Amino acid sequence: MVRQRLGEFEFIARLLRPLASGLPGAEQLGDDTAHLAPPAGHEIVVTTDALVCGVHFLAHHPPDLIARKALRVNVSDLAAAGCRPWTYQLALALSDDIDDAWLASFCDGLAFDQREYGIDLSGGDTVSTPGALTISVTALGLVPAGHSLHRAGAKVGDAVFVTGTIGDGALGLKASKGELEGVGGEDVAALAARYLLPQPRAVLGPRLRGIASACMDVSDGMVGDLGHICSRSTARAVIDVERVPLSEPARRAIERDASLLETAITGGDDYELLFTAPATQRDAIAELAKDSGVPITEIGRIEAGEGVTVLRDGKPLKLERTSYRHR
Amino acid sequence: MVRQRLGEFEFIARLLRPLASGLPGAEQLGDDTAHLAPPAGHEIVVTTDALVCGVHFLAHHPPDLIARKALRVNVSDLAAAGCRPWTYQLALALSDDIDDAWLASFCDGLAFDQREYGIDLSGGDTVSTPGALTISVTALGLVPAGHSLHRAGAKVGDAVFVTGTIGDGALGLKASKGELEGVGGEDVAALAARYLLPQPRAVLGPRLRGIASACMDVSDGMVGDLGHICSRSTARAVIDVERVPLSEPARRAIERDASLLETAITGGDDYELLFTAPATQRDAIAELAKDSGVPITEIGRIEAGEGVTVLRDGKPLKLERTSYRHR
Numbered sequence: 001m002v003r004q005r006l007g008e009f010e011f012i013a014r015l016l017r018p019l020a021s022g023l024p025g026a027e028q029l030g031d032d033t034a035h036l037a038p039p040a041g042h043e044i045v046v047t048t049d050a051l052v053c054g055v056h057f058l059a060h061h062p063p064d065l066i067a068r069k070a071l072r073v074n075v076s077d078l079a080a081a082g083c084r085p086w087t088y089q090l091a092l093a094l095s096d097d098i099d100d101a102w103l104a105s106f107c108d109g110l111a112f113d114q115r116e117y118g119i120d121l122s123g124g125d126t127v128s129t130p131g132a133l134t135i136s137v138t139a140l141g142l143v144p145a146g147h148s149l150h151r152a153g154a155k156v157g158d159a160v161f162v163t164g165t166i167g168d169g170a171l172g173l174k175a176s177k178g179e180l181e182g183v184g185g186e187d188v189a190a191l192a193a194r195y196l197l198p199q200p201r202a203v204l205g206p207r208l209r210g211i212a213s214a215c216m217d218v219s220d221g222m223v224g225d226l227g228h229i230c231s232r233s234t235a236r237a238v239i240d241v242e243r244v245p246l247s248e249p250a251r252r253a254i255e256r257d258a259s260l261l262e263t264a265i266t267g268g269d270d271y272e273l274l275f276t277a278p279a280t281q282r283d284a285i286a287e288l289a290k291d292s293g294v295p296i297t298e299i300g301r302i303e304a305g306e307g308v309t310v311l312r313d314g315k316p317l318k319l320e321r322t323s324y325r326h327r
Numbered sequence: 328m329v330r331q332r333l334g335e336f337e338f339i340a341r342l343l344r345p346l347a348s349g350l351p352g353a354e355q356l357g358d359d360t361a362h363l364a365p366p367a368g369h370e371i372v373v374t375t376d377a378l379v380c381g382v383h384f385l386a387h388h389p390p391d392l393i394a395r396k397a398l399r400v401n402v403s404d405l406a407a408a409g410c411r412p413w414t415y416q417l418a419l420a421l422s423d424d425i426d427d428a429w430l431a432s433f434c435d436g437l438a439f440d441q442r443e444y445g446i447d448l449s450g451g452d453t454v455s456t457p458g459a460l461t462i463s464v465t466a467l468g469l470v471p472a473g474h475s476l477h478r479a480g481a482k483v484g485d486a487v488f489v490t491g492t493i494g495d496g497a498l499g500l501k502a503s504k505g506e507l508e509g510v511g512g513e514d515v516a517a518l519a520a521r522y523l524l525p526q527p528r529a530v531l532g533p534r535l536r537g538i539a540s541a542c543m544d545v546s547d548g549m550v551g552d553l554g555h556i557c558s559r560s561t562a563r564a565v566i567d568v569e570r571v572p573l574s575e576p577a578r579r580a581i582e583r584d585a586s587l588l589e590t591a592i593t594g595g596d597d598y599e600l601l602f603t604a605p606a607t608q609r610d611a612i613a614e615l616a617k618d619s620g621v622p623i624t625e626i627g628r629i630e631a632g633e634g635v636t637v638l639r640d641g642k643p644l645k646l647e648r649t650s651y652r653h654r
Binding site for chain 2: 025027030031032033034035036037038040043044045046047048049050051052053054055056077078080081087089090091092093095122123124125127128129130131132134136138140141143145148150151152216217219228231232
C-alpha cells in the first residue's frame with residue numbers, strides 16, 4: 001500500500017488551519033507566532049503536557065482519541081487552576097508510519113474537543129522524528145486576576161474532596177494491556193475507555209473558585225498527588241481508603257484482586273479534581289455536585305504535619321509506591 | 328559505567344526549579360500550571376518550536392548548546408514579531424541514554440540564555456521516550472497591544488531587507504556532516520558554530536516596530552520564507568542574488584562550489600530577520616544598523632504579483648527548491 005503523505009505546508013493549510021479559524025490572533029497559522037490579547041483583569045494560566053507513543057498511548061489507538069486525550073490532559077490542568085480554556089499550541093513530532101488518514105482523524109479529534117471545551121489552536125510546530133510519535137500541547141487558560149486555584153493553600157482542619165471516581169485510569173491501562181484476569185468484558189471495556197479518553201472537570205473547576213483552598217488534578221496517582229498539595233501547603237493529609245469513590249467496574253476488579261486497590265489509589269490518569277476546603281463549605285460543595293451532576297466525595301482531612309496517611313479500618317496502610325514516575 | 332539517573336521529581340527540584348525562580352507566577356514549578364499576569368496594554372505573542380535528536384541536532388552535540396538552540400529558535404520568532412521575550416514552557420521527552428551529566432549541562436545552557444535574553448522558565452513536562460530525545464519549547468513574548476510585526480503587510484514599492492549574513496546555517500549543517508570538501512578548517516568551524524548556536528536578533532526585532540511593514544525570521548530558507556511574506560501580503564518579491572549578504576566563510580565555500588549558493592539562499596537555520604519597509608525608512612534602517620552593530624542589507628523590492636523571483640545578472644535564477652520541508 002502506498003501511503004498518502006501530505007507535505008508539511010499542505011498539512012498545516014488543509015487540516016490545522018481550520019482548527020485556528022475561531023481565534024483572530026492565530027493569524028490563520030500564517031505567521032510563526034500567535035498574537036493574543038487577554039481580556040482586561042485576567043491572568044493567563046499556562047500548562048504543558050507531552051504524550052509519547054508507547055508510553056502514554058499505543059500505536060493502534062484511534063488517532064482521534066489520542067488527539068482528544070492530548071487536549072484533555074491539559075484542559076484538566078486548567079480546570080484544576082479554576083480557569084477556563086482559551087487556546088493551545090501543538091508540537092507534533094511525526095514518525096514515518098503516520099499517513100494522511102491518521103492525521104485527518106487526529107485533527108477531527110482536536111476539532112471535536114475544541115468545540116467541547118471552547119479552546120482554539122493558535123499555532124505550533126510540525127517536525128519529523130526517527131523515533132516515537134510525540135505530541136506536546138501547551139494550553140493557555142483565563143481566570144480573573146488573583147482568583148486562580150493552587151496546590152498551596154490547604155489549611156489544618158480542611159476536608160479533602162475528590163470528584164468522580166478514582167482508579168479507573170490505572171485499571172483501564174491494565175485492562176487495555178489484557179492484565180485484568182477474570183474481569184468481565186464490559187468492565188474491561190469501561191475501564192479501558194476511561195484510560196483512553198479522560199473526562200476533565202472543565203465546568204466544575206472554575207466553580208471551585210472561592211470554595212476550594214487548594215486544588216489539583218489527579219494525573220500521576222491520587223496519593224502522590226495529594227502529597228504535592230501537602231508539601232506545597234506545609235500540612236499533612238489523612239484519608240480513609242474506604243471513602244475513596246470507586247466505579248462499579250473498579251470495585252468488582254478490586255473484589256477479585258485486592259492488590260488492585262493500591263493500583264487504584266496510586267495509579268495515574270484519573271483526571272479527577274482533588275481539592276481541600278474548609279468544613280464550612282460542605283453545603284456549598286454538595287450543592288455544586290448536585291448542580292453539576294459530578295459526584296464529589298469527602299475522603300479525609302488536613303492535619304498538622306507532613307505527608308499523606310492512608311487509613312484502612314483506622315490503621316495506616318503501607319503502600320509500595322505513591323504515584324507513577326517517568327524516570 | 329553506571330549512569331547516574333535523577334528521578335523525575337529530583338530533576339525538577341534540583342535542575343529546573345532554579346530556572347523558574349525569577350518569575351513569581353511560575354510557583355517554583357510546584358503547580359501543574361503557571362499563573363501569569365501580562366502588563367496592562369500588552370498583547371502576548373506565542374510561538375512553539377520542537378527539536379528532535381537526529382533531525383535538528385545530533386546526539387554528540389554539547390547538551391548546553393542544544394538547550395540554547397532550543398531557546399534561541401523561539402527567541403528568534405519572538406524577535407521577528409517585534410516583541411520581547413517573557414517566559415517559556417519546556418516539554419522534554421527523554422531517551423534512555425540521557426544521564427544526569429547531560430541534564431545538568433542542558434540546564435546550564437538554559438540558564439545562560441535565560442540571562443542573555445531575559446526569559447524565564449514557567450513550567451512544562453518531562454516524560455520518557457523509547458525513541459529520539461525531543462525538546463519542545465513554547466515561548467511567550469510581550470509587545471504593546473497592536474504593535475506586533477507580522478508576515479502580512481508588505482506593500483508594492485517596499486524594499487526587502489535582511490540582517491546579518493545568509494546561508495551560514497545550511498552550510499554549517501553541511502560542514503558539521505563533513506560535506507564541505509576542500510573548505511578550510513577555520514571556515515568549517517565558523518559555519519558549524521553558526522549552525523549549532525543561532526544568534527537571534529532579539530534586540531533589533533522590537534526596534535523594527537514602526538519601521539518594518541512585514542517581518543519574519545529565516546528558519547526554513549530565505550527564498551521560501553520570503554515566499555511566506557509574499558503570500559501573506561498578496562505581493563511579489565524580486566531579489567538580486569548578488570546583494571544577499573554572505574559571510575566570508577560562506578563566500579569562500581561558494582567560490583569553490585557554485586552550487587552551494589542555492590544551498591545558502593534556500594537552506595534553513597539562519598535565524599536572521601527578513602523584513603520589508605517603505606523606501607522612506609532607508610535612513611532609519613541604516614541608523615538602526617549602525618546603532619545596533621547588526622548589518623542590515625537591502626536585497627530587493629516588493630512588486631505586484633505573487634511568488635519570489637531571484638535575479639542573477641538581472642535574469643531569473645531557476646531553483647531546485649525554495650526551502651527545507653519536514654515532510
